[in-house]
Amino acid sequence: MARAYVYREHGGPEVEDLADLPRPVPGPGQVLVAVRAAGVNPIDWKRRTGYAPPGAAPEALPAVFGSEVSGLVAAVGPNVTDFAPGDAVFGNPITGGYAEYTLLPVDLTARKPSGVSFPAAATLPVAAATAYDAVQQVRLLPGATLLITGVGGGVGVAAAQIARHAGLRVLGTASAEKKDFVASLGVTHVEPGPGTADRVRAAAPDGVDAIVDLVGGAALEEVAEVLDDRAKLVTAADRATVTALGGVGVERARTREVLDAVAWLVAEGVLDPYVTRTFPLAEAGRALRAVEEGHARGKVVIEVLG
Template identity: 45%
Template sequence: MRAITYARFGGADVLELTEQPDPHIGPDTVLVRVRAASVNPVDWKVREGALQGLIDTHLPAIPGWDVAGVVEQVGLDTPEYQVGDEVYGYVRKDVVQGGTFAELVAAPVRTLARKPASLTFEEAAAVPLAGLTAYQAVQRAGVREGRTVLVHAAAGGVGAFAVQIARALGAHVIGTASEANHEFLRGLGAEPVTYGDGLADRVRALAPDGVDVALDLVGSGAVATSAEVLADGGTIASITDATARTEHGGQYVWVRPSTADLDALTALFDSGKLSVEVAQVFDLADTAEAHRASESGHTRGKIVVRV
């Protein structure tokens, strides 16, 4: 099969299109014919070697965790799926080696769900990691109807999902973003506020009694700012800063594969309550350019690789 691999850590230039053996599947694994994968910041951070010690990488490695495709072969004990099923998933394994930027990927059934019928393969591939991160953060922070929720980096890949999921639960959402993205956030149902110096004062003007939940999706002091505007009994959840838990009694969220949570996202998509924005689509051979586009930080929406 064709796959993107890297044999050493470094910049995007270490990524190569190579021929690799087809993956072996175990009893609780299915072989997925990849139709699309998407780039997440963690992909290029792992490629750079920046997460060694936290995430094990076996070289040469095929990167990528997000996938949408079609089941090509089933394992001995995979009653959930049949050949031909359209699936999507967050195929995170114990080590980075046999990833999704390839024609085929071996995916444990716990990492997959049936693809939303309302999404293309490219759109579906853009969902799993970012969508699950948002969904799990919202759930663990206790977002529910009537609550006021502050979402930091609300126009980003995770943030846009968090805004929509919180709105679907009936929450009032305030989202931080640059002014260029304010109309985008209004379209998602959030009340936009400009990030930067004076953010706490601007949030207080919109929520004089404080916010019930703050979701830190960016770091850069967002937990400290959230503590300034949190209502009594409120909760901070962060995907970047463990002090949300250790110093503020909140939640530190490291996204997990979950079929049930993907099914919940599917229901939101297919009911029209959730949408996904694809910024750019690259061919597999151009994965290095896709990584560079992600690293630039200048795109809104997900970057997808079509296989």
């Protein structure tokens, strides 16, 4: 048996619990990983409420939280030759990440560089990979201006650094409490709320060339008006609203090549995942609340096996 943090039905925090589950057995194209760290993301608590991403298969309950992990390969499935027991890896789990053991598909598993910590690697498959895909999608040339809404969270922090490395000027919306942190990323802080569009125009009098939205809803509607080319309006948070505004959702590559690329950025010192808080598996609920209640700055990580 292995410990895992689960939700037993759809609802609020009251449906969460620690559970003992059978250790998964890897099938063809899969590896069993002893989890060292798991990243915490908004999608985790959203799925607990019953939200299902487009194209997601129906889930069986109880379901284990978590969609990005790092750890050591414990076993490989039939005919798997890409990895071997003992390999340090990271990727997107099939059977949830807030657990002592989980299964990863080989195609969405990458080797962890020796210079990248397990907690840092655990932030890459969702947050950093989404950021990488979003910045690639808007296809801006060096010197162009990118606006990121919700720049203080895990995806935003990664997107800002990746964009800056590409030679872009970056503006970002975030709460006033995160102003200094945002500035430390080389990002021009813009306070969200009514009048955001005017504040963006004041900060970028020559205009904004693209927007990466990580908030959705009214915040997305507010800033969309500053952008002339709606093909450059992409969101990782609210496809319904962005479609109505003439924009598009982030097109996720979901490949090992992207995982390798973001890991290289971390190893080279270009990308700092900003793991600001860590929790043991026994306190996974506290970790999830930090993200669900919007108090997290950077990335929250659950450390599992030492």
